[in-house]
Amino acid sequence: MSAEADALARIVRRAGRTLPKLADPSAPLLQVTDLSVRFTLAQGHLTAVDGVSFRLDDGEALGIAGESGCGKTTTALSLLQLLPSNGRIRSGRVELYGIDLAQKSEAALARYRWREISIVFQGAMNALNPVIRVRDQIAEPIVIRLGVSEESARRRALELLDLVGIPTQRGGAYPHELSGGMRQRAMIAMALACNPAIVIGDEPTTALDVMVQAQILALLESLRWELGLSLILITHDLSVIAETCDKVLIMYAGRVAEEGPVSRVFTAPRHPYTQALLRAFPNIRADRRTLDVIPGNLPDLRDPPPGCRFAPRCTFAMDVCRVVTPPEVTMADGVRVACHLYPTPDAAVVEAPPIAQVGADAPDDDVDLSADNSNLRDADDDTPADEVQP
């Protein structure tokens, strides 16, 4: 699609919405640039998100993945500055329709909370007040944000319940009277209450059984098409991203490791961390029993190591990795990767040999593999891999 047609489609999709006054119709829906979030602790500072950039277009679904503590949820919460009181956006821009939210005061942000960006929290039981009826909780943001009467908000809440597949008669129930899946549906209904442009799903399917998980994901998918939503899905579960998302952002220790279309990143992972993550995931077609684990732990973010943060755990780590922070390079196929193995947009994919050799399945055929590992490690900074051809 050409840039013009793309912009046109965006305007058409936004036509039905009342945009904020300052909105630029030609700007991308959400553009996060060089976002850094710092927590103040008793023992100093912790930079949980360090220079993260990404873009979300209208109707797109972006998955954010990475292990626990690598800044996924912090990134999402900082979009609306919902961080705990000791967390603050230190630098960077969060532009929604070209309006920078990072600069907004608490009062000015209220306009955007829930009306433009809403969140489906993890653990619906905890995110619902046990002593308030589900219907009234869904009506709450409608009353607060849109300023309509309680009566009509409640009527809209019942419509929303219907939309997410909860019988409207159940609206009068208290959260503990609903099943886990129903509660999660109610959370989704609440997220949709003010007709937002972006819904952030913070591990929306964690702690649900697989059947319900599938139902919830199918619901999100159908709502996305029906309502023209854009999704940000935070999850540990790479299969969820593979199934529902267009783009994926792999984070490690507060930084972007790799970002790109799901089809590219999952079939030809470039960053050693992405490769390791995917190898740590069971493959339904392979017959191997054990999974490769990534040895080691996340670095201490209060005092992060210089250079690439994954270097201490990386099988490809070179000397340069421990000194110089790898720049983010956008490859020819649109994948952005921050790794010294890929200094230029046309660098070939380097795949590590599997750690545990228990019947490893053959990797996808379009990937150039079996790189000489020792050769790479010794290679110079400027010519990291001998496969790199101009």
Added chain:
Amino acid sequence: MTGEVAAQVFTRRARGERWRIRARQLRGILRQFARQRSGVLGVLIIALFTICALVPDLLVGPFESVTRASGEKFDSPSPTHILGTDELGRDVLNLVVHGARISMAIGLMATIITVAIGAVIGIVAGFNGGRLDTILMRITDFFLILPTFVLALVLAPVLRELLGEGSEFFGIRVTLLVIIVVIGITSWASTARIIRSQTLSIRERAYIDRARAIGASSGHIMRRHILPNVLSLIVANTVLVFAGSVLTETTLSFVGLGDQLAPSWGQILAFAQSSGAPGIGAWWYTASPGIAIVLVVLSFTLVGHALDSILNPKLAGRR
């Protein structure tokens, strides 16, 4: 038009449904309460004294004063004076029944003051935290250690001077007002502490974060999310504070800080003591108000514990 009518019918039906659900829940709580035998006993005793407080004239006739005394001095219990008479020849039963109104009214109003201040300070301090919490809790600590009697001794003349001897506020005489204010001021602090600690736990729940994400104001969160969650605690606390208030009122009246013209139970005890009733063996004079006080305090405590075990999820394990 028909759509409008249908909508009205629908909302009316919805409202009916809501009431039916509410009634069903109330029935559930009542059924659980009925299973608590001590709580039921407490309710019965409270009901009895409430009737005394509401319609004393119907039960024992108008309040007897010096000029309207109906018997001899210190008559022992007899069919005409079931609980005997006092040093002026007044019927003690008459005094005790009329005293119920004053004791219960003071208890009720002091409880309202206590719980209102305690709940508001507890929720505001617990929810906001930080410096505000520190300031409010230091103030609470100050009131927590304030001795009731000394405060009453100091406040009584001050209030009387300020408001004018014998003046009335909403039908409450100044001397009674002093007692109510003193009880209110000295007992809200512990309520505030209890409510604050529960609020501290509730404000960390995910649904409070969710409410913030929606963009709800602090006032809204405290009213709509915290208050309903601490309500059970407030209710159970109210009942216990009531018992304490009745007891404090008795003590204050007994040491002479009450209203001489309003025969609360404490005041009757004070009269009995100053007339030398214990010395001459007029046990009915001291025992009657004493037993009334013990019964009321006991029954409120019983109800309080019964409510606590129903409304407090941690104690509801038996269900």
